[in-house]
Amino acid sequence: MKKNYLDIIDPIHDFIRVYEHELSIIDSPIFQRLRRIKQLSGAHLTYPAAQHTRFEHSLGVMHITSQAGHALLEKDILKSDYIEILRLAGLLHDIGHGPFSHLFEEIIQQKKISHEDFGKKIILKSEIGDNLSKNGFDKKLITEIAFGESKYQFMNEIVSGALSADMMDYLLRDGYFTGAEHAKIDHKRITQSLDVYKKKLALERSALYSFESMMHSRYQMFKAVYFHKTVRAAEVMLIEALRLSDDEFGFTSFNLDEFVKLTDEYVLSTLISSKSSELKRARQFAIDYQNRKLLKCVFESILTGRTNLKKTRTVELRTEISKKSKVDENEIFVDSSVTPSIPLAPSKNESKSIILITSENGKSSAKEMSISEIPVVSAISGFMNILRIYTHDKNRKKVEIAAKSILGDLK
Numbered sequence: 001m002k003k004n005y006l007d008i009i010d011p012i013h014d015f016i017r018v019y020e021h022e023l024s025i026i027d028s029p030i031f032q033r034l035r036r037i038k039q040l041s042g043a044h045l046t047y048p049a050a051q052h053t054r055f056e057h058s059l060g061v062m063h064i065t066s067q068a069g070h071a072l073l074e075k076d077i078l079k080s081d082y083i084e085i086l087r088l089a090g091l092l093h094d095i096g097h098g099p100f101s102h103l104f105e106e107i108i109q110q111k112k113i114s115h116e117d118f119g120k121k122i123i124l125k126s127e128i129g130d131n132l133s134k135n136g137f138d139k140k141l142i143t144e145i146a147f148g149e150s151k152y153q154f155m156n157e158i159v160s161g162a163l164s165a166d167m168m169d170y171l172l173r174d175g176y177f178t179g180a181e182h183a184k185i186d187h188k189r190i191t192q193s194l195d196v197y198k199k200k201l202a203l204e205r206s207a208l209y210s211f212e213s214m215m216h217s218r219y220q221m222f223k224a225v226y227f228h229k230t231v232r233a234a235e236v237m238l239i240e241a242l243r244l245s246d247d248e249f250g251f252t253s254f255n256l257d258e259f260v261k262l263t264d265e266y267v268l269s270t271l272i273s274s275k276s277s278e279l280k281r282a283r284q285f286a287i288d289y290q291n292r293k294l295l296k297c298v299f300e301s302i303l304t305g306r307t308n309l310k311k312t313r314t315v316e317l318r319t320e321i322s323k324k325s326k327v328d329e330n331e332i333f334v335d336s337s338v339t340p341s342i343p344l345a346p347s348k349n350e351s352k353s354i355i356l357i358t359s360e361n362g363k364s365s366a367k368e369m370s371i372s373e374i375p376v377v378s379a380i381s382g383f384m385n386i387l388r389i390y391t392h393d394k395n396r397k398k399v400e401i402a403a404k405s406i407l408g409d410l411k
Contacts, residue, residue: 008059012172016063019084021135022091026059028127029260031095034058036263040174041100042234043225045292047178054094054101057173064165065090067191068158077196082155088137089145089159092128093166095119098259099267100242103235107242116147121256148346156346157201162354163190163211167343171217174225182220186210195357197366202355211354212376219341219380227337227386233294236333236390237285241271244282248274281330295333295390298400299407303385317406321389325402332399333390341380342371 006023007015018026025031034055043050069083096119098104105115123129123143132139144150148160160166168187175183193207203211225231249270250258271279271286288294314334322329345351353368372378387407391399 010056010060010063012060012169012176013063016059017066018059018062021131021137022062022087024135025088025091025128025131028131030122030126030128031055031058033260033263034094034097036265037097037099037101038264039101039170040178040225040231041103041264042238042289043178043228043231045234045289045294046228046230047180047225049179050174050177052173052177054097057169058091058094060169060173061093061159061165062087062091064168064187064191065158067188068165068194071192071194072154072196075195082152085137085142085145086155086158088132088142089155090165092119092123092142093146093159095122095128095146099262099264100235100238103238104242104262106239107246118256118259119143120147122260126256126260148348153199153346154196154201158194159346161201161345162215162343162351163194163201163203164343165191167218168214171214171221174221175217178225180221180225182224183217185214185217187214190214197355197357200355202357202366205356205358208356208374212374215342215377215380218343219384222339222384226339227384229297229300229388230294232335232337232388233297233390234289234292236335237289237295240333241282241285241289242267244285245271245274245279248276248279296393296396297388297390298396299387299389299403301387301407303383303387317389320406321399321402324405325395325398327391327395327398327402331391331395335388335390336385337388338383338385341382341384342377 005017005019007017010016032055035053037054038044039052039054039057040050065086066083069078069086072078073080073083096115096117098108098115098118108114120143123132123139123146129139132142141150145152145155145159148156150156157163158165168185168190171183171185172187175181189207189210190203193204195202195204268286268290271283272290274283314336317334318329318332321332340350342351351371353370355366355368358365358367371381389399389403
C-alpha cells in the first residue's frame, strides 16, 4: 500500500510527518528559499551552531499546530478538516520573511511594509496559492489564519500569540542550536492542555506553571541570545549595509519576482561583489560582517518598565555623541533593541490576559486572568529595551567617554 506521507527526521520533534499535498508546497522554489534564510540572522557569529533556518522552523510550527489541533479535536472543539488548514497556516506563516529574517523587517518597516505583507502576496498570488486551490483548500482562509486575521480567533492564536506554535518551536529550536539552557519548555504539556472559551484560545489551569516557565524562557532568550551585545553588533552592521544599498538594489521593493530571489547569501554576495563607488561603505560592512570584524559596544543600559526610546531620540544621541567625541556620525551606531516582554497577540496588541479552564466533578469553569496576577509573568511585563552604543575599534575610547558623559545616568 502506497504511503501518502513522508517522515522527516528533526532534532527537536524527532519526526515531522508531511503529507503529499504539503510536500508539493515544501518542494516549490519559493518555499525552498527558506533554507537559505537563517532563523537568527547574525547569531551564528556568536553561537557557531546557530545555522538553522526558517525552513525547518516552518516545518516545526506545522508539527506543533497539528498537535494543538488534535488536542482540540479530542475535546470536540475542532473538526478534523480544520487540522489540515491549521497545519498549512503554520507551514506558511513565515513564507514572506526576507534575508536575515527580522533584520530585513527593520528596513522594510520604514516603508510601512512587513514580512506578513509579502507572505500574503506569496500565498495568494504565486504557485503556492495555485497549489492550495488545486488541492481543494481555501487559500484566503489559510492566509488569514497564518497572519492572525481570520474570524476564528483561537486558530489565529494557535499559530501566533502567547500560546502559539510559532513561539514554542522557535524557543525549542533556538535553544537547541545556540546551546542556551534557558529555552527548555514543556510544549507537549501546553498543547495537550489547550482549550477554547468564547472563541478564544484557553489553557487548562493545571498547565499554568508550564505557561509561566515558557514566558520566562522567552524573556531569558531575548537577554542571552536575541539581544546579546555581540549578536546585535553583527546585526547593526547588516542593517546599515542594507539601508545604504537599498536604493541601488531595491531590496525592499514590493516586486514578488525580485523578492523571492532574496536570501542571506544572495544579498551578501551582491554587496561584496558590487563595484559601485556609492556602495563603498555598504560593501565594507558586508566584508567585515563576513570576516567577523565586528563593531565594538562601548556603552550599554537596560531601560526598565515601559520606557521605549523613540527613533528620533536615537538620531539625536548619535549627533550628540559625535559632537562630544569629535568622531564622525557615520562611525557611531545607536542601537535600541526593544521587544514586549510578553508576546503580542495576533492583533499585534500586547497580550494582557490568559483564559484558564478549571475542571472539577465533571464540570468546567473559565476565568480570564490578568497577566499582572501571574507573579513570574507580571515581574517581566512591559518592554525589554536595551540601549547600546557601537563604534569601530579605532574610535572605541573617544566614543566610550562621550557616551558615558551623555548617558551615564540613563535609567
